[in-house]
Amino acid sequence: MSRTPFELFDIDGLLSEEERAIRETVRAFVAAKVRPHLAQWYEEAAIPARELARELGGLGVLGMHLEGYGCAGTSATAYGLACLELEAGDSGLRSLVSVQGSLAMFAIHRWGSAEHKDTWLPRMATGEAIGCFGLTEPDFGSNPAGMRTRAVRDGDGWVLSGTKMWITNGSVADVAVVWAQTSEGVRGFVVPTDSEGFSAPEIKRKMSLRASVTSELVLDGVRLPGDAVFPDVRGLRGPLSCLDEARFGIVFGALGAARDCLETAIAYAGEREIFDRPLASYQLTQAKLADMTLELGKGMLLALHLGRLKDAGRLAADQVSLGKLNNVREAIAIARECRTILGAAGITLEHPVMRHANNLESVLTYEGTSEVHQLVIGRALTGESAFR
Template sequence: MPDLSVDYLDLDSLLSAEELKLRDHVREFVRARITPNIARWYEDAYFPKEIAPDMGALGLLGMHLTGYGCPGHSAVEYGLACMELEAGDSGMRTFSSVQGSLTMTAIHMFGSEEQKQRWLPGMAAGDLIGCFGLTEPTAGSDPAEMRTTAVRDGDGWVLNGGKRWIGLATIADVAVIWAKTADGISGFLVPTGTAGFTATPIQPKLGMRASIQADITLTGVLVGNEAVLPDAHGLRAPFTCLNEARYGIMWGAMGAARDAYEAALKYALERHQFGAPIAAYQLTQQKLVDMVLEIQKGTLVALHTGRLKDAGMLRHEQVSFGKLNNVRQAIEICRQARTIFGGNGITLDHSPLRHANNLEAVRTYEGTDEIHALIMGQAITGLPAFVTAPCQSATT
């Protein structure tokens, strides 16, 4: 029987026994709870909120945070979990990411002790859901242009504005809302039952169908001073949370790619054409080899980045390196895997095209390919290219 493993470089030998145990535990959960159901969830555009407490019990929510019911795992352990969750579906990894890397990280790093005690234990357990309101209809890659405002009103604040593409917003109990104040950008914890807060799901979608993204409208939302994240000042705070999510994505993308490869290899060994399994033909083998090469390289990138993160040596442009490379390569792997299935590959009986559709969204959120290229470009040249000079007149 051929070796169906993708680990030709024996990357598992670089992991500790504890890391392998955690990875395998999450893999078993995905195979038992997500894989048998994901085609139906994707088809029905359904996010299974009921698995949130199970993910909490496994320590998958806020798993890189410490205290307040959070397990305090290493960056590498968090990355391995993201890889396994996204091998099931990007939507499942996105849930862990929005809950833990974005919302819980914002509270854990920038919140008061009272805010941490109120929200983090329930969120770590999966009993409470959070969302992270940064992106707006007119302020995606340039959050400095956000139009949502927070104005002082006596002992509280009034928030007005809108957010777009906010994961989990329609089922969330609390929203971290970033808004402009007279002193700059600040973060606010807004219970979603507050008057004037409305979340509307974005539908229909061609990808991320087993996940929730929504528009948020804030109309005269009144919150008290206790809603302010006291240590969040300026865009550094939300960008810190975004980098946590971007780190998880570089691992997750390789999980989707690995699942697509494994499905394609199994199919190629079983599917016969012209008297032989299609795995026996040169063109099919070339496709499989190309997939293995990029999966192994991308996993090495993620693992090395995780070790740097655990050592406190990680730079933000290195996160951009991993997110840009791994998502871009994962999309190509999933598309190539789909071709091995022929026409059967466009059905939900097989995972590669579902993964590819999801990854088109993943390559856009938490920084587009272009944004990460510019982050790396600035690191390489020392010259920022996010804002171009005004166009010169043709007559000058």
């Protein structure tokens, strides 16, 4: 009798009944509502983001790890498991949820004023309002301290000018959390997207994350009231705290893409006959499947360990880097190896493998490149910073 990769590691035995129930609920949603459409969304580079946001809000996954304001207040581990199931569908789906909950909503929940929270969080939790997070710029990704977007005081208010790039949800967002240089250092602003001077042209011709809205944010003298700024945070501590939240979801999410690839390859190898025998019966195929299962399982054990640390309030930023670096790197390697098992069939949208592999190229880069996370880990081990 065959066993699934996670059954070999007895992953269910490490989860609570509530965590398993949340995982199964999200898995069923992806199977029924998302998976039948993914190939078309990917091929057409179009996704019904607003409809999906409302459905995901009804499911309870938007900001699910936050407390109050209509959020579910689940454990970090449960949120991670939800991310895994979402990304088993598509990285773009998990990105929509991650940017909404772990970047935009978390930023407002953690750093916003009472008015910011009351105005936006309940609507964002239901998916009625969509948020985006403006930090990365065309020339400043890994080095956000160099950002050129500026906010200057103008009477009782602020004027924002600059450009942000590679912003998930930007073109469909109702609110943008935008980080800008000020005379007091980097500060965050809550920017309604119907503000005069704000535009968000969508980025086209992508080969990765095609089932996701990716945009540029253009702030052309956007005037905001004085209370649009986050009141109590200055410097990069604010945006980096949000990135740690998003990276945590990726630690789990990337494993979902890898699991989907591996399960697809196992099923295909069992059905595909080569020289009158199932492809699964050959030693080279089984060696590939065994090696990939080891890396997937080890990545899952790491993710669960980090989840328990986060739930205990003991997770450090450099530990998140361990998870993001390892699990995305292994996930993309698994996707590529699974493609070899599927042969030529692996390059089509009849199977999810090449779609996952292409998506993971983006996941490998965003929320900190592999090189950045290597240097974070290196700094933790040596006490020396090699960023400059």
